[in-house]
Amino acid sequence: MTRSSLAERRFKRQVQRLKRAVDPKSWHRPDEESMQGLYWPAKDESRLRLSKARSKYRSADANFAKSTYCSSLYQHCEAVQRTVHIVNLDPAAEKFDYPVAMDIRELISLDDVMEELGFGPNGGLIYCMEHLQENLDDWLEEELENYLDDDYLVFDCPGQIELFSHVPVLKNFVEHLQRKNFKVCVVYLLDSQFMTDVTKYISGCMASLSAMVQLELPHVNILSKMDLVTDRRGLKNYLNPEAPILLSQLNQHMPPSFAKLNKVLAELVDDFSMVNFVPLDLRKESSIQYVLSLIDNCIQYGEDADVKIRDFDEPEDD
Structure with a gap:
């Protein structure tokens, strides 16, 4: 049995413990005070992004402020003379601050789906991504033929968390890339404002863990918008959280009926020890370079490159 399948089974057992931990008496419409403790993020609170690089190890990486991140990454790579190609996989995107190498809107767009089929934004997005899945062997293969083995590709994905935690479309997408000898890494972006409150932090951790279990890929979890953090x-x-501290803070924020649930959630974050966040300050080139080096390490980018040796002329004899 693989390590990823063991982790998935362990995670599912933890979920069952969560269900048993909830007191049935608490299954009522909470009052205003208990509403402060909702764990799961609202739509668009946690965003994920797939990037991908293609070298002899073809790679990919995947993470709030995702378009700003892509733009800053592109500008940084351009400054250090490193070639990167950004692919748009968001059918609802409108404008970009960087050149787009491939665009899903050439295949299908959210506006067209909503107008012709009468879907709402979420349903239309799911339809677009399923349409992409059906055209992986046609549209995607044709587009990828334009790039060489050492080209570095970044996939800018939609921000809806359900695409990474529930709907298997992007899981099938990355598996298709892996069959084509791509190495894939996910970059998960979480707004740094989530770190000001323990319940929001648990929410972000649960969303990240769900994506990790669903996609079964290396993850780089990033705290975005660090320039807005005051504390x-x-x-x-x-x-670097510790379970006892998390549990204590959760119990202070939540009604007593959630004590068992708080304990299981804190243990879940501590037991897996896989959710660590890297602060990213886009104002600092060193911060961008550090994140990029973490991604390169995950996908082993450049490890197969030939060592460049400079030839020197031998000095002439006098």
Whole structure:
């Protein structure tokens, strides 16, 4: 049995424990005070992004402010003379601050689906992504033929978390890339404002863990919008959290009926020890380079490159 399947089974057992931990008496419409403790993020609170690089190890990486991240990454790579191609997989995207190498809107767009089929934004997005899945062997293969083995590709994906935690479309997408000898890594972007409250932090961790179990890929979890953080000292408490501290803070924020649930959630985050967030300050080139180096390490980008040796002329004899 593979390590990923063991992790998935373990995660499912933890979910069953969560269900048993909830007191049935608490299954009622909560009052205003208990509403402060909702764990799961609202739509668009947690965003994920797939990027992907193609070298002899063809690679990919996947993560809030995703378009800003892509734009800053492109500008940084351009400054250090590193070629990167950004692919748009968001059928609802409108404008970009960077050149788009491939665009899903050439295949299908959300506006067309909503107009012709009468779907809403979420249903239309799912339809678009399923249409992409049906055309992987046609449209995607044709587009990828334009790139060489050492080209670095970044896939800018839609921000709806359900595409990464529930709907298997993107899971099938990355599996298709892996069959084509791509190495894939996911870059998960979480707004740094989530780190100001323990319930929001747990929410972000659960969403990230769900995506990790669903996609079964290396993850780089990033805290975006660090330039807006005012209390950096308080932020450090969540970069390397400890279960007892999380449990204590959760119990302070939640009604007593959620005590068992709080305990299981804190243990879940601590037991897996896989959700660690890297702060990203787009104002600092060193911060962008550090994140890029983490991604390169996950996909082993450049490890097969030939060593460049410079030839020197031998000095002439006098």
